């Protein structure tokens with residue numbers, strides 16, 4: 001069994017990337033923190049408020065070290081960041097260092113659950129949440145998952161915009177997609193690839209990029225695009241989506257709220273897309289459209 005030690009550092013959110021880079025130079029490659037952002041709802045769907053000033057807990061993990069090696073790494077960290085107080089070094093069990101969650105039944109023959117959970121006669125996506133949005137709980141995620149798991153993506157390339165935990169990418173890959181690119185504004189690489197490994201999936205590539213910027217950092221054309229960020233981001237990235245989606249390609253859109261989904265879908269249709277189907281769960285709207293040519 002792997003021995004994992006953990007220390008907690010209090011870090012200002014605006015300094016988090018710089019801190020992680022310095023830790024990497026010291027030889028620490030595994031960290032975890034919850035981004036202090038609030039998911040709000042605005043006129044067109046989700047809104048994001050990231051709190052730059054907030055102090056957050058950065059969890060720093062050491063694997064496979066004995067206690068004295070881990071202690072000497074802690075001393076180096078204290079020197080580097082000029083920390084005077086004692087940092088408590090805690091041994092965590094391999095079994096419980098991830099956050100756990102109750103299995104989620106999508107009521108379509110599929111379940112999302114931790115690897116050790118054995119359902120009776122259901123198909124299962126193995127998943128361990130590490131904090132990103134998309135544990136499968138949100139209505140938009142569940143509605144999209146049902147649409148995705150209903151299909152076979154054999155031979156298809158898929159671009160997942162606002163991938164979060166990568167749960168939609170994972171579903172596409174499990175349903176035989178050839179190539180999957182998971183894009184998010186946050187660095188979700190570790191979480192996406194970890195969950196991919198729990199499902200023996202190895203064809204998901206993670207790209208960190210902002211869909212509202214012009215440079216997306218993805219190359220090639222895709223047969224399918226998922227976007228579950230928010231109505232505003234869907235509107236502002238339609239030029240890009242239209243450019244990368246192949247003729248007759250499929251666009252799965254969610255994160256729209258019912259009071260503006262018509263406006264968002266009208267804009268998408270103005271690029272010559274036909275609405276195939278749509279669902280509403282509570283105030284959230286999800287749709288699948290085909291690009292006409």
Ligand SMILES: C[S@@+](CC[C@H](N)C(=O)[O-])C[C@H]1O[C@@H](n2cnc3c(N)ncnc32)[C@H](O)[C@@H]1O
Nearest residue numbers: 133134141162163164184185210211212228229
């Ligand atoms: C509502 S979550 C969706 C997560 C997952 N795809 C799902 O369906 O459960 C939206 C994700 O979009 C990301 N995001 C927000 N604004 C973004 C932007 N401008 N560019 C790229 N990703 C963005 C967030 O970090 C978050 O992970």
